[in-house]
Amino acid sequence: MQTLTAQTNTLDKKDESLKTGLAASAGFLTFVAGLNGGWLGPLIPSIAKFQNLPLSQVGYLVSFLCAGCFISQLSGPKILSLLGGKKALIVGSLLLAAGMVFLGLAKGLPAILISSLLVGLGTGLNSIAGHVAILRYFKEHAASALSKLNIYYGIGALLAPQIVQLSGADKGGNYLFVFLVSAFLAALTSVKLKKLSGLQDESPEDESPDDESEADKTLPLPVTLSEGRVVTLPLVLVCLVVFLYVGTETATATWLFTYMQDNQKLAAQACSLAVTCLFVGLTSGRLLSIKASKIFKNEQVTLAALSIMFAAFMVLNLIKPSLPVNIEFVCLFTSFMIGFGFGPIFPQIIAQTAALVNNRPPLVSKYTSYAISSGAVGGIIMPGLAGQIMAHTSIGLTMQAITALSATLTIAYLIFLSNNKKYRKVEL
16 A cells, blocks of 8 residues: 555656656746847847838738747647647647748748748747647646746846847847757757657546536636537627737737837847846736736736736836936836836736636637637737838837837726626636
8 A cells, every 4th residue: 555655756856857857848948939029129120231121011920920939829729629739739849949940931921931931830839839738737726827938038028138248249140149049949949849748648538527616616607609619798808908919919029129229219238138127027027927817816906916007108208308307217117117017917817707607618728729829819910010000100209109009908807897797806
């Protein structure tokens, strides 16, 4: 009997170690996604110069990356059911590595856009597989675990602009170096994942309905259409919120460098530092949200974050180079506060999305896929739209449009809360 107990404990420890390894790999791939998100904005002027293309056209790199994310994220539940979480992450990491190599070597607008699409396919697959794995293996601490996962994105994004500065990639065509860095890291992660043998790599659909608690069975189920899609008003609203959030964040990250350079007249180094401050704030906000989620309701944390974000955007638009203050310091601090507001929003919303179906597989996989895919659509549309506003008006009006987008995001979340009477706090 003691031998059997010892064997069971050993297996449990091994399983926990493998689950932790899978979560760490997902976090590392999220870190690589953060690198890409953090240095594309500062690199856009350099890519445009090297490729001899207008800034507004090169801005579509972000849109094509998000389009690739949308394709893989929307098909995420199907891919996960076929491959399982670990294999999906391996495929995603290899797609990401290949896309980054091609992006660094590509010449001409069609080639760089296709390469960016490939990067997006890998990034999106990693995102949906990583989030579903966290929700599956750490469901009792969903919001906190998702915040930890997304902290990796912030760390990568805050380091990225400084890597660009140190490598000199913002001054010419040697941006191939920074793209090869992320390609190497993604390929390295795929090797690590292959070594994680022994983990039961189940798809979300493999979860037995018998595992549901009696309380789960008494909750009202969403309306299920004949095609197998799950549609409710709260789902539609939460998808709108994620759409607006990702659109606001990607548009800000894409054009903040240009805004600081052209509108606030900061030096290139200070502009890169502003992007770094944005993601330092984002990472700090997610770190704080891990603790805050254990004290306050998820919707309270989200509302506080939205308020900070919008207030910081308003201040950013009021700053003028002619003001009798240290403009550089104010711009950097405001960028930090925008990121600080951004930080908690995404992981909190994804946790609330899973809570809509009481964390039931396979509905969690479907809901998470729909929500994250909606965010990818926001990333497709908003940076390119902001670039067109800049091309036809000015970068100042572009930032005002992004600020209006952040206000719309806040209103949409309030509508979501008011129409989701059955929403309950994710227990942490």
